[in-house]
Amino acid sequence: MKLGIIGCGAIGTDVAKAADAMKDIEKIYLFDINKAAAEKLCKSLKKASLKPVEEFLEDVDVVFEAASQQAVAQYAAIVLEAGKDLIIMSIGSLFNDALRKKLENTARKHHRKIYLPSGAVCGIDGVLAASIEKLDSVTLVTTKPPASLGKSVEERTIVFKGTARDAVKQFPRNINVAACLSLAGVGFDETKVEIIADPVETRISHKILAHGRFGRLRAEVENMPNPNNPQSSYMASLSAIATLRRVLDPIQIA
Ligand SMILES: NC(=O)c1ccc[n+]([C@@H]2O[C@H](COP(=O)([O-])OP(=O)(O)OC[C@H]3O[C@@H](n4cnc5c(N)ncnc54)[C@H](O)[C@@H]3O)[C@@H](O)[C@H]2O)c1
The missing domain is CATH 3.40.50.720 (NAD(P)-binding Rossmann-like Domain)
Structure with a gap:
């Protein structure tokens, strides 16, 4: 090939x-x-x-x-x-x-x-399968060191809570993960996103929470940065x- x-x-x-x-x-x-x-x-x-x-x-x-x-x-x-x-x-x-x-x-x-590719998140396979039946909710919780969100906070702070579509407008760097999850599951307007700035964090973590007829899914990954580009996992x-x-x-x- x-x-x-x-x-x-x-x-x-x-x-x-x-x-x-x-x-x-x-x-x-x-x-x-x-x-x-x-x-x-x-x-x-x-x-x-x-x-x-x-x-x-x-x-x-x-x-x-x-x-x-x-x-x-x-x-x-x-x-x-x-x-x-x-x-x-x-x-x-x-x-x-x-x-x-x-x-x-x-x-x-x-x-x-x-x-x-599922990219920086894990659990897309489960969301994809679960979406064949009714999915009640799909949420992405992304936690990052404050600097990588352009924030300076002293304590764990929720900096965004809303739809994937709105998250992208405010935090375009999370766009790939939110887009992949939205396309696998319930779309850009139904997928909920929470972005947290946490001064204790050294890695970027993505957690997917989904609920539906299949049951409940919780998938979490703590990503190391790419040595050639710390913006990418x-x-x-x-x-x-x-x-x-x-x-x-x-x-x-x-
Ligand atoms: N799906 C995911 O989970 C995920 C995760 C990380 C990054 N990404 C995306 O993947 C892409 C690559 O990420 P990366 O970390 O390798 O970035 P990078 O900045 O290290 O590399 C991007 C390369 O593409 C080149 N480039 C930019 N625009 C181009 C164009 N129009 N034509 C040809 N080359 C062009 C740049 O010169 C650069 O060398 C980015 O768009 C990034 O947002 C996706």
Whole structure:
């Protein structure tokens, strides 16, 4: 399989290195608006070369995006129109209902898939299954060190409580986690989000609480930051690599 990667930052680098070691992947194309980042990564890989997206599209099977919301808006549709599957990390882009519907329709028309890794949260599998039946409530509780929320507080403080859609407007950095949970469960307007600034915290923790006909779910993760980008959790990279494995492997744990 041949892989195209858009975005050679923290996550793109982790995925490219993992893909370089996968025997099922024969070729990797890299693109980044920061040429130096792409070149540096390329030099560290055995199977990689540099090409603009429009040029590598013809020769790849799957495109992995780990760049930005703008990159999703710019490239996602042309990737699908070219008949390639797409893995999106900048899931926050899908808060835009018009863009999401357009990509969904394009993927359907071209018989392609859009994969959304669960990213920095855990428990998405449970929410996905539970949402087949009636879900009464889904809540995300994110706890962060105050500095990473741009806050300076002396004690544990709830800095936001509301819908996922409103959380994104006020705290766009939590957008990917809230978007993934919303899409898996009850949507952006029904998913509740609580964001807590806690001076005792050194890690970013995400807790999902869901209640419905299935029973009750509580899933919590305490994430280490990615060594190359403290804004991203290392779990997000691991989840991306697991999704790539899922695209390749005959046996899938869904
Ligand atoms: N789904 C999740 O749980 C989750 C978790 C963390 C990060 N993310 C998202 O994944 C993306 C990548 O995260 P990261 O930590 O690797 O970021 P990063 O800043 O380390 O790397 C992003 C790279 O993409 C490049 N880039 C930006 N816009 C581009 C464009 N239009 N075309 C090509 N390249 C472009 C940048 O130059 C940079 O090298 C971000 O959008 C981030 O919000 C998602």
